[in-house]
Amino acid sequence: MPRPRQPRLTRQLIVETATAVIDAEGLPALSTRRLAAELGVRGPSLYNHFATKDEILDAVADTVTGAVDTSGFASRDWAAALRDWAWSYRRALTAHPNIVPYLAQGPGRRPAALAMADAVYGGLVRAGWPPARATHIGAALRYFVAGSALGSFARGFVEDPELYAAHYPHLRQAHRLAEHQQSVDEGAFALGLDALLHGLVAEYARTVDPVESARPSG
Amino acid sequence: MPRPRQPRLTRQLIVETATAVIDAEGLPALSTRRLAAELGVRGPSLYNHFATKDEILDAVADTVTGAVDTSGFASRDWAAALRDWAWSYRRALTAHPNIVPYLAQGPGRRPAALAMADAVYGGLVRAGWPPARATHIGAALRYFVAGSALGSFARGFVEDPELYAAHYPHLRQAHRLAEHQQSVDEGAFALGLDALLHGLVAEYARTVDPVESARPSG
DNA sequence: GTCTATATATAGATAGAC
DNA sequence: GTCTATCTATATATAGAC
Numbered sequence: 001m002p003r004p005r006q007p008r009l010t011r012q013l014i015v016e017t018a019t020a021v022i023d024a025e026g027l028p029a030l031s032t033r034r035l036a037a038e039l040g041v042r043g044p045s046l047y048n049h050f051a052t053k054d055e056i057l058d059a060v061a062d063t064v065t066g067a068v069d070t071s072g073f074a075s076r077d078w079a080a081a082l083r084d085w086a087w088s089y090r091r092a093l094t095a096h097p098n099i100v101p102y103l104a105q106g107p108g109r110r111p112a113a114l115a116m117a118d119a120v121y122g123g124l125v126r127a128g129w130p131p132a133r134a135t136h137i138g139a140a141l142r143y144f145v146a147g148s149a150l151g152s153f154a155r156g157f158v159e160d161p162e163l164y165a166a167h168y169p170h171l172r173q174a175h176r177l178a179e180h181q182q183s184v185d186e187g188a189f190a191l192g193l194d195a196l197l198h199g200l201v202a203e204y205a206r207t208v209d210p211v212e213s214a215r216p217s218g
Numbered sequence: 219m220p221r222p223r224q225p226r227l228t229r230q231l232i233v234e235t236a237t238a239v240i241d242a243e244g245l246p247a248l249s250t251r252r253l254a255a256e257l258g259v260r261g262p263s264l265y266n267h268f269a270t271k272d273e274i275l276d277a278v279a280d281t282v283t284g285a286v287d288t289s290g291f292a293s294r295d296w297a298a299a300l301r302d303w304a305w306s307y308r309r310a311l312t313a314h315p316n317i318v319p320y321l322a323q324g325p326g327r328r329p330a331a332l333a334m335a336d337a338v339y340g341g342l343v344r345a346g347w348p349p350a351r352a353t354h355i356g357a358a359l360r361y362f363v364a365g366s367a368l369g370s371f372a373r374g375f376v377e378d379p380e381l382y383a384a385h386y387p388h389l390r391q392a393h394r395l396a397e398h399q400q401s402v403d404e405g406a407f408a409l410g411l412d413a414l415l416h417g418l419v420a421e422y423a424r425t426v427d428p429v430e431s432a433r434p435s436g
Numbered sequence: 437g438t439c440t441a442t443a444t445a446t447a448g449a450t451a452g453a454c
Numbered sequence: 455g456t457c458t459a460t461c462t463a464t465a466t467a468t469a470g471a472c
Contacts, residue, residue: 144362251446
């Protein structure tokens with residue numbers, strides 16, 4: 001009973017469906033058979049559109065990264081651009097947390113990841129940061145965003161509070177916050193990002209543009 | 219030809235060997251057969267010491283986290299304690315980067331991870347941080363450390379610089395730094411951690427201990 | 437371009453002998 | 455406590471018919 005006039009496979013449809021499976025059940029759950037079944041075809045059909053499973057994963061990864069907005073770096077305000085980029089980056093990754101370990105294997109040859117790195121680095125250098133410093137700043141923010149998307153603090157705590165109370169007294173309250181996992185994660189990200197940018201602005205004033213910064217007070 | 223008097227299996231030996239395999243070849247490379255072969259036994263023998271493969275992975279994860287030093291929180295200087303903890307945490311994770319995605323699945327029931335969270339949270343609250351704030355700070359630093367261990371900025375760049383030059387002009391210089399991957403990663407971590415702590419100290423002065431901080435200047 | 441059939445490999449885990 | 459033998463399952467990928 002071949003399905004008579006169903007939508008045929010396309011690369012985009014395969015990528016979208018693969019993303020959905022990964023989001024719902026994790027990276028190890030994505031097999032070619034599972035993906036094909038989800039699309040209403042058999043496993044081998046996928047190989048008419050992708051040479052290997054890794055090509056599919058790369059396409060998923062590139063699509064996720066492609067959703068990140070780096071347009072802020074077109075302006076002059078590098079700190080605002082970093083903040084907007086970091087939040088956009090975080091939104092893109094937290095929408096698909098299960099793919100993050102794969103993403104972190106490196107930008108590799110994925111166009112979107114390379115374009116993102118290029119935009120951030122270029123924007124910081126244009127703002128006056130020394131090249132080596134620009135690399136460090138981009139990497140530091142990438143670490144923070146990737147780490148925040150990778151695993152929440154709350155995730156993984158078991159249900160019974162009393163189970164912890166005896167051995168880890170300070171966690172009694174902390175664990176209660178696990179009920180509000182998402183708000184904890186977002187609050188921690190907001191706090192960390194603000195602190196990071198605060199420190200970077202201070203260093204910029206000290207090392208990159210001391211004249212401009214010193215003008216008001218001395 | 220059974221091995222006559224070889225060292226028999228112990229939980230510790232299994233965990234150490236599993237860690238070595240994961241370090242060398244990645245998390246997916248660790249199968250029960252592979253691990254057993256490395257130990258000079260057959261697969262089923264492992265089940266005399268662990269009920270499941272996941273139990274072995276949990277033991278590996280717990281050992282990695284157990285190497286983190288949180289003794290700094292015994293003192294009063296919370297910022298110095300955070301810095302020491304973050305560096306110790308980073309050293310523990312970067313020594314075994316391939317296990318990080320597994321670690322990030324949550325503290326779960328692993329004693330070392332829970333003890334670490336307890337020490338950090340307790341130290342910050344004792345220093346005067348509000349409980350919710352202490353949770354956010356611990357999480358933010360955990361994100362940063364985990365992200366930095368997960369994937370370096372440099373990792374994954376291909377060898378030929380010219381391959382990037384045409385399409386991503388700003389990356390020509392950045393990619394050269396990939397040759398010094400380790401120093402880039404460490405520099406980015408140092409910069410990010412300093413910036414984070416700088417921002418936190420400023421907030422502490424503003425919100426937790428304004429009297430003490432305001433004394434000199436008003 | 438999708439299909440059936442299959443090659444090849446590998447996984448985690450158990451039963452029961454020694 | 456380790457072994458052989460095996461169960462069950464699942465994987466990626468290819469050949470060749472339609």
